[in-house]
Amino acid sequence: MDKIPILRMGAFLLVTIQVDLYDRLALNLETDLVNMVHKTGARGVLIDISAVSIVDSFMGRILGNIASMTRVLDAETVVVGMQPAVAITLIELGLSLSGVYTALDVERGMALLQTKLGSDDELTDDDADYTE
Amino acid sequence: MTNSVAQFLKKNKALLLDTWIQKQLASDTLRDDLMTNDELRLQSEELVDLLVKSVNDNNIEQTESASFDELFELLSAISMSRARQGFSPRETGLYIFSLKEAIFELLQQDLSSDPLLLFKTSLKFNRLLDSFGVVTFETFIKGREEVIFRQTEEISDISTPVIQVWDGILALPIIGTLDSARTQVVMESLLQKIVDTGSGIAILDISGVPAVDSLVAQHLIKTVSATRLMGADCIISGIRPEIAQTVVHLGIDLSNIITKASLASALKHAFSMNRLTVKRAESEKKVL
Amino acid sequence: MMLITLSKDSIAITREQDVVPLRNRVKEVAVKIGMGLVNQTKLITAASELVRNMLRYAGTGTVLIEVVSRGRETGVRLTFSDKGPGIADISLAMQDGYSTGKSLGLGLPGTRRLVNDFSIQSAVGQGTTVTILKWKNG
Secondary structure, eight states: OOOOOEEEETTEEEEEOOSOOOHHHHHHHHHHHHHHHHHHTOSEEEEEOTTOOOOOHHHHHHHHHHHHHHHHTTOEEEEEOOOHHHHHHHHHHTOOOTTSEEESSHHHHHHHHHHHHHHHHHHHHHHHHHHO | OOSHHHHHHHHHHHHHHHHHHHHHHHSTTOOTTTSOHHHHHHHHHHHHHHHHHHOOTTTTTOTTOGGGHHHHHHHHHHHHHHHHHTOOHHHHHHHHHHHHHHHHHHHHHHTTTOHHHHHHHHHHHHHHHHHHHHHHHHHHHHHHHHHHHHHHHHHHHHTOOOEEEETTEEEEEEESOOOHHHHHHHHHHHHHHHHHHTOSEEEEEEEEOSOOOHHHHHHHHHHHHHHHHHTOEEEEEOOOHHHHHHHHHTTOOOTTSEEOSSHHHHHHHHHHHTTOOOOOOOOHHHHO | OOOEEEEEEEEEEOSGGGHHHHHHHHHHHHHHTTOOHHHHHHHHHHHHHHHHHHHHHTSOEEEEEEEEEETTEEEEEEEEEEOSSOOSOHHHHTSTTOOSSSSOSOHHHHHHHHSSEEEEEEETTTEEEEEEEEETTO
């Protein structure tokens, strides 16, 4: 069975989707990612879809699910590199992926995750200050 | 007289062409600026040739007959090229109607001894040439429509300039009505430019949009959502007071979209999002 | 004006793995007639939605891929036919947000927005036929 590789980069996981996903592959990715987030305690997930030419409602639902599931595990998901034609089609289809963070490329996605984590850390620092 | 029409045409072919050309040259609708007289003669000759070849007593009253296909094709081609060259409908129409006049003139000379036959034959030619006129007119309009179609495409191509106003900031001034076809073009060029320049912020300026109804608003929201899917932020600027009023009256929800009254304030907002500040350079006097 | 079919091709859909080859075949045809990238993407996404519906509700079916022309326009027409359970209330199925299966319920109405022509015929117990058409410049 084909598998989409998940790379670990510090506190983040990086997934680059290079092939057209059929349903089973996409569902496997969902399970693998959630397991991986749980196992590694990753704080962020980057899904690079710049090589994906089609995102239909099923794929869109998987992306949304991954974001919600990782959020429960205290990790944010950022989808990066969506092609213009894919974005236009998704909007026309009525799917705006409202619960998912997006970024232009992996680098910016990484920066976005860092700021999200950064503000989180500050908050815990503040808490610490108050308890002292 | 079994084939009087065909005979008449064959006999008078040269004369018909001459009479017709003369009529065209004498007419004040002659456009020798668009077409030389030689070209006109050549075109007319081709048409008369085909007319003489195709028309006979059997088919003259059946304008739908397949034997006229070639003739109609030529007529369409002539009419189409005239539409593109910029002839007026009147000029194009008179081109065919002057042929009718020429035929009538010759018929009159030929059949002056038999008024009844003259009348009958004239009537037949009249019907045939009227159908020529209709074909000419139809294709003329089609030709013009094609010109309009091409121009519309050109306009929509040039009317969506995406400008990079700053490193990482794009602006797109929309001028004119935003219909769904236009929205497609706007979205495509904006999103492509976002990818090409790696810009994180896009400003959509609608000061040039005459009115915003719920459909236009929907198109704007779509564009903003698509930009967001790509991972960029979109600001809508140039919202005039009357647009703000209609938007609220129509119950359109723009609360999820960053909106600014002017392009300048949108740019300022974009700067602050990118943590940029614009400062007046300190004057020399102050430094001293 | 008359719709003329310029070429025809039929693909049988029996399992989930047939979705990707179908998309590729549709893409090939769309590229051949010179369809722009955005319209291609819309057409292929629409095909993907419909073939998924077919697999989910009927299990198997066939897709007819045609290149058609009308006047100066050229386009791709896809016909999805299955012998599945059929749809009892088509107008209900065409409403945004309605779904019987476990999807987002964007299937049919969303798909309709992606193409120029959309028609659906269905009889309960006999099957469903969905036809979509996307013009090259539509």
